[in-house]
C-alpha cells in the first residue's frame with residue numbers, strides 16, 4: 001500500500017471498508033436530485049422586468065395560475081446539468097462496444113466545419129438564392145453517397161435509419177402501384193434489426209420471416225421457395241446483424257427481381273464495407289445509409305441522425321422530394337413534382353424541410369478528410385478490430401458463427417458455458433463496474449444470450465486489449481458462478497433499475513412526495 005508522509009494511504013485499496021458519506025457523494029461522483037426537488041418557483045437565474053400590461057389576444061386562454069416551474073440560479077443550473085452529464089457514458093470517455101451502432105470517434109474537424117457561421121446560422125426558410133453553398137454541400141454529399149454505393153440516385157431528407165427504411169419501402173410500394181401490382185408481403189430474415197419488420201408493417205405490408213442457415217446467413221432455398229406474385233420485396237441487412245457478409249446477396253437480388261419483387265438493403269452496417277463493396281453491384285434497389293454511424297456524426301440518446309437513401313434506376317423516379325439539382329453552375333431546390341421532368345412520380349415528402357444540415361456538414365467533412373483511400377481503410381480497420389476481439393475472446397466465450405471464418409465489423413458471442421443462473425445481463429452489469437458501456441445484448445435473437453460487440457476502427461490496440469482483459473475477467477467470474485455478479489453494478493450511481501417497469505409504466509410527471517404517496 002502506498003502511504004503519504006503521514007502514513008495515510010494514497011489510493012483506495014480493494015479491501016477498504018468504505019463508510020457511506022453523509023452527502024451520498026462518492027468523492028468526484030456527486031449525487032444529484034431532480035430539478036424539481038432542488039429548484040423552487042421563488043428562485044430564478046435571470047431578472048426580467050415586469051412587462052407592461054397589454055391587451056390579451058389569447059381569446060380567454062391566458063394562463064390563470066403560476067406555471068410552477070422549478071427555478072435555479074445560474075450557477076445552480078450549470079452545476080445541476082454538469083453533475084448529471086458526469087453520470088453518463090460517452091464516446092469521448094471510452095470504448096462504446098454497442099454492436100449494430102458504430103459508435104466511433106467523432107473527429108473534431110467535423111464539429112469545426114459544422115459550426116462555421118455560413119452553415120450553422122442558415123435558416124430553412126431563407127430565400128433559396130442566399131443558400132447556394134448549402135445546396136452545393138448537400139449535392140456534393142449526395143454524389144459521394146452515390147459513388148460509394150454505385151447507385152444512380154439519392155434522397156437526402158430522411159432523418160434516421162428507420163426513417164430511411166420507410167422512405168425505401170414507400171418507394172417500393174409506389175413503383176409496384178405504378179405498374180398496377182398490389183403485392184402484400186415483405187420478407188425479412190429472422191436476424192433482422194427490429195426496425196425492418198416494423199417499417200414494413202408501418203407501410204401496410206404483411207411481414208414474413210425468412211429463416212437463417214446454421215451459418216447465420218439468409219437461407220436462399222427457403223427464400224426462393226417463398227417468392228411469388230404476392231411478395232413485394234425483401235429487406236435484408238448486409239453485412240447482417242450476426243456480423244457476417246451475405247455472400248449470396250446478388251443471387252438473392254436476382255431471385256427477387258425474377259419474381260417481380262424489389263430489394264431493400266438495410267445499410268446501417270455500411271461501415272464494414274465502405275470503399276470495398278458497392279451495394280449497387282449486388283442488385284439492390286434501395287438502401288439507407290446512417291450518416292450518424294458510418295460517417296461519424298455524433299449519435300446516441302435518440303439523436304440527431306440522418307438516413308439518406310440511395311436508389312436504383314427502377315426506384316429513382318419514385319424517390320421523395322425535395323431534391324437539390326445542379327443546373328449549369330447553379331444548384332436549385334426542386335420542391336414540387338412537375339409533369340415533364342423525372343420527379344413526376346415522386347411519392348411525396350418525408351420531412352418539412354431538406355434534411356439534417358448539421359449532419360450533412362459533418363459527414364461531408366469526414367468523407368473529404370478521409371478521401372477515397374481513407375474510407376476504404378475505415379472498413380478494413382473496422383473489420384480487423386472486430387476480428388481481433390473475436391479471436392481474443394473465442395477461447396472463453398462461444399462464438400456461434402466464429403468457426404466459419406472471420407467476421408465483418410462486429411463479433412457475436414453467446415452465453416454458453418456460464419454457470420447455472422448467470423446471464424448476459426449479469427455480465428453486462430459487471431462490465432459497468434469495469435467502466436464500460438455494455439455491448440448490445442440479446443440481439444440478434446437467433447443467438448442465445450447474444451452479446452454483439454462492434455469496436456469500430458477508431459479504437460487503438462491498447463484500448464481493445466484493456467477491454468478484452470476486462471471481459472475475460474468477468475467471463476471467468478460468470479463461468480465460476482461468482483454470486484456477487486448478481487449484485488453488480490456496485491460502483492455506478494444507481495444499481496439495477498426495473499427497466500421493464502420504466503419502459504411500460506414510465507413516470508413522466510413529477511409529483512410532490514406527499515402527493516405521490518397519496519396517489520398510490
Ligand SMILES: *Cc1c(COP(=O)(O)O)cnc(C)c1O
Pocket residue numbers: 100101160161162163193195237241266268269290305306307
Ligand atoms: C441502427 C440500425 C437501424 C436504425 O437506424 P436509426 O438511425 O437508429 O433509426 C436499422 N438497422 C440496423 C441494422 C441498425 O444497426
